[in-house]
Amino acid sequence: MANRAARSLLSVALTFLGLTCVTFFIGRVIPIDPVLAIVGDKASAETYARVRAEIGLDLPLPVQYWRYLTKVLHGDFGNSVITSRPVLHDLLQVFPATLELALLALLIGVVAGVPMGVIAATHRGRWQDQVIRFLSLLGYSMPVFWLGLIGLLLFYAKLGWVEGPGRLDVAFDDIVGPVTGMVTIDSLLAGEYEVFWNAFWHLLLPASILGYLSLAYVARMTRSFMLAQLRQEYVLATLAKGLSPWRVVWVHALGNVWVQLVTVIALTFGSLLEGAVLTETVFAWPGLGLYMKNSLFNADLNAVLGATVLVGVVYIGLNMISDLIYPLVDPRARDQ
Amino acid sequence: MTEISRRLLLAGAAAAPFAGWVRIADAAAPKDTAVFAKQIDDIITLDPGECYELSGIEMCTNIYDRLLRYEAEDLNKLVGGVAESWTVSPDGKTFTFKIRPNLKFQSGAPVTAEDVEFSLQRVVLMDKTSAFLLTQLGWSKTTVKDLVKGSGDTLTLKITADFAPSLVLNLMTSIVASVVEKKVALANETNGDLGNGWLKTHSASSGAFKLLAWKANESVSLEAYPGFRLGAPPLKRVVVRHVPEPASQRLLLEKADADYARDLTPDQIKPLASNPDIKVESFKAANTFYMGLNLGYEPLANPKVRQAMKMLVDYDGMVKSFLAGRFFVQQSFLPLGFFGAIEYVPFKLDVAKAKALLAEAGYKDGFAVKMAAPNVSPWTEISQSVQQTMGQAGIKVSIEPMELKAVISQYRGRGHQIAMLSWGPDYFDPHTNADSFVHNDDNSDTPKTKPIAWRNKWFIPDITKEMLAAAKELDAKKRAEQYAALQKKVTDEGPYIFMFQNNNQIARRTTATGFNPGITEDLNFYRTIRKS
Incomplete structure (x- = not known):
């Protein structure tokens, strides 16, 4: 047990080191001058040189990396050029916006995607399967940017069913202070139900678009896992013993694919938490994706590095959570 | 499982993502x-x-x-x-x-x-x-x-x-x-x-x-x-919302969730013309869109080549087509509206004359040149047009599209051959642009400042003196005349192909x-x- 824990920790440490190292060095070789992002195009040579020295770009690369790593290990990701605030502060502000979006999207993706995958598998080759596979394929192949714009045009501009881009209407801005950073949760905590509903209607469309993309992946994978299970002899045996087809499919067969599904769901969640750049752009959603995009385009290296480390930590965390969930859904893992 | 329950389940699964969409949104920007x-x-x-x-x-x-x-x-x-x-x-x-x-x-x-x-x-x-x-x-x-x-x-x-x-x-x-x-x-x-x-x-x-x-x-x-x-x-509040996508800006405006949309593209603006609740207005802005020619690249150091290149841009064609409404031709380092600015448009597309000049300069068959340009509209369209018209005289322009800051980084390091960019004034006086386009009395690699003339290796100690004299001229009329002369000289001889000045197009409720x-x-x- 101790060995396993040590191995896990070592693996996490190496992943973290690799992540920071690759990101750091890529950040230093991109053809954008990070000093320009700070001082602008019209700065004098003196100002340019001073700022370059201030941010340590005059030092050898390994020294710069060592300095950066030491600071990160102390929780200091440096200051963002764009926002002038500590990167950690920024990440704590933008990440909840992405988390809020990702949670609802995942919920939609899983609640709809898993049953659709099961139905497609149990109706293999029939119209139900064709419809679900078509919907999945559509989710896979349609550009999210286009889907977002069409969604806005239809459900916001034409039908008026949802609110438009942004997290809140102007009239509801700054009513609720941040606690979790997720406006829906914070407004409920504050008892501001009008704000909650406004935030919810703003959230619903982007979350549904992302949820649809997750659904496409989850449904396809569920179908594939279920098809493999339904070919197993135990399925035939349980049916022969008189168990209802419903119970065989939804309890026994589905029960056996949960381990694989947990991995799929964790990866889906991870990709949602990376920040959906295009969705966040279309919906003016101030999340991690938009933050990373702006940071990259402005050569805001501290912000890019901080956000990348955060994404890495999210993946590491999700892997660890998946490991913890396996025994809950698979008794064999419990025995091990 | 019965057929009905299966259908119900299927319908439920399909409807789940859309289950909450049963409400009519009603908010608009508040009156104050x-x-x-x-x-x-x-x-x-x-x-x-x-x-x-x-x-x-x-x-x-x-x-x-x-x-x-x-x-x-x-x-x-x-x-x-x-x-x-x-x-x-x-x-x-x-x-x-x-x-x-x-x-x-x-x-x-x-x-x-x-x-x-x-x-x-x-x-x-x-x-x-x-x-x-x-x-x-x-x-x-x-x-x-x-x-x-x-x-x-x-x-x-x-x-x-x-x-x-x-x-x-x-x-x-x-x-x-x-x-x-x-x-x-x-x-x-x-x-x-x-x-x-x-x-x-x-x-x-x-x-x-x-x-x-x-x-x-x-x-x-x-x-x-x-x-x-x-x-x-008159109004109690002003809120400026960051909406990166122009199409989203347009939807917010149409739904009255925004009063002004500031970054609409031509394809967004066109359909708004028929909307009685929205008005599109144009206001003159002061950005100069130009190409910087690095004289460190041999063909570009030849004045006749530069003259020819200035005749190989379809200025009018662009402003009458894909740049319509957003730009107008202005071939000077001062934007119209500034003290001392002159309407000076000596160049137009003339392939035959350009070919003759290239032949005189010893480049009868043209030459190859790289052009760094920002990788977004309208730069992409402008650079493609320039590539096409220069190609008519044998100049093979290879476009290097890149992030704006990457173009500037390369430009500041004098690493370009041609850089296509824009320049905005720092304050409301002609000296701001003159000091950038017409100032280079230290062509070393470590000057005190890196004005645009330096970036293009245009070493002009004498013209710099003239520019500095205009900056300290007390007589306004004389000062305006000095800037007029400078503009003509820089447009005619300088390493710049000045193309356009822009308009701000704003859509409002x-x-x-x-x-x-x-x-x-x-x-x-x-x-x-x-x-x-």
Whole structure:
């Protein structure tokens, strides 16, 4: 047990080191001058040189990396050029916006995607399967940017069913202070139900678009896992013993694919938490994706590095959570 | 499983993502609030002593009053901001300003000459990007406290550089002349930063609006200041929302969730023409769109080649087609609307003449050249057009599309052959552009500054002297003539292919009126906006 824990920790440490190292060095070789992002195009040579020295770009690369790593290990990701605030502060502000979006999207993706995958598998080759596979394929192949714009045009501009881009209407801005950073949760905590509903209607469309993309992946994978299970002899045996087809499919067969599904769901969640750049752009959603995009385009290296480390930590965390969930859904893992 | 339950399940699964969409949205921008949909991700600070990004300057224009101003009521007339009057000594070196009595900061404290002194001094002492605007007057960290002095209602500025008084006064209308409340800034000082850290996200001002909140990449909220010098703004709030996608800006405008959309593309603007609730307006802006030719690349060092290349751009064709409404042809380093600017358009597409010039220069079959250009519209379309027309004379242009900051990085390092970019003035005086396009008396790799002439290796000590003479000419008429001559010379001989000046196209709800942006962000006033 101790060995396993040590191995896990070592693996996490190496992943973290690799992540920071690759990101750091890529950040230093991109053809954008990070000093320009700070001082602008019209700065004098003196100002340019001073700022370059201030941010340590005059030092050898390994020294710069060592300095950066030491600071990160102390929780200091440096200051963002764009926002002038500590990167950690920024990440704590933008990440909840992405988390809020990702949670609802995942919920939609899983609640709809898993049953659709099961139905497609149990109706293999029939119209139900064709419809679900078509919907999945559509989710896979349609550009999210286009889907977002069409969604806005239809459900916001034409039908008026949802609110438009942004997290809140102007009239509801700054009513609720941040606690979790997720406006829906914070407004409920504050008892501001009008704000909650406004935030919810703003959230619903982007979350549904992302949820649809997750659904496409989850449904396809569920179908594939279920098809493999339904070919197993135990399925035939349980049916022969008189168990209802419903119970065989939804309890026994589905029960056996949960381990694989947990991995799929964790990866889906991870990709949602990376920040959906295009969705966040279309919906003016101030999340991690938009933050990373702006940071990259402005050569805001501290912000890019901080956000990348955060994404890495999210993946590491999700892997660890998946490991913890396996025994809950698979008794064999419990025995091990 | 029965067929019905299967169908129910299937229908339920399919409907789940859309289950909540059963509500009619009803919110619109409140009547007492103007809402802008705009790309504001360029803002990195709202401290007027540091801010130098276009959106940031626009915000500071509305938050802070300045020593002098060009006001919304007459964008061409220089008037006092916090200064009531001013005099200039006969030698043009000493400027004395009387500060208006009874002016108050938003905190309630009176605006004094000491506050103005502090505001100007801190720009130089902090030495941020915009500091060069003031240090060019001869002010430095060691001298500024002796040269900028305020006491009671009198502020005295002494300059050691040779500049025309009109230039100095124009500088006092720029963002660096924003008046910050000294006491508040110092009360929030950290490690001797003169309040810089705090003022990035807060305001200590006497302008028409108070900064309520700036959420990076999200929004800027401003609240009207009833005690403003020119009276309370009609609207209580202005919210500028960061909406990166033009199509989303258009939808917000159409749904009345925004009153103004600022970054619409031509394909967004066209359909709005038929919407009776929306009006699209064009305002002249001051950006010069041009190509910089690096004389370090041999063919481009030949004046005849440069002449030929200037005849290989389809200026009219572009402004009549894909640039219609957004740009007009202006082949000079000064944008129209600036003092001294001339309408000068000597070049048009003439392939035959260009071929003859190339043959005279020894490039009968043309040559290959790389062109760095930003990888977004309209740069991509302009560069493709240029590639096509230059190709007609055998010049094989290879376009290198890249991120704007990457083009600038390469340009500043003189690593380009051709760079396609735009240039915006720093303040409302011709010297700002002249000092960039016509200043290079040190062509070494380590000059003090890296003006555009240097970046293109155009070594012009004599023309630089002429430019500096224009900067200190006291007679306005003579000064205008000097700039006219310079513009002609630079357009004809310089390593630049000046192409266009731009228009700001703004779409607004017909219920919102009064926002008439000027030629630079220093002239974009929110205090005149009204809503019906």
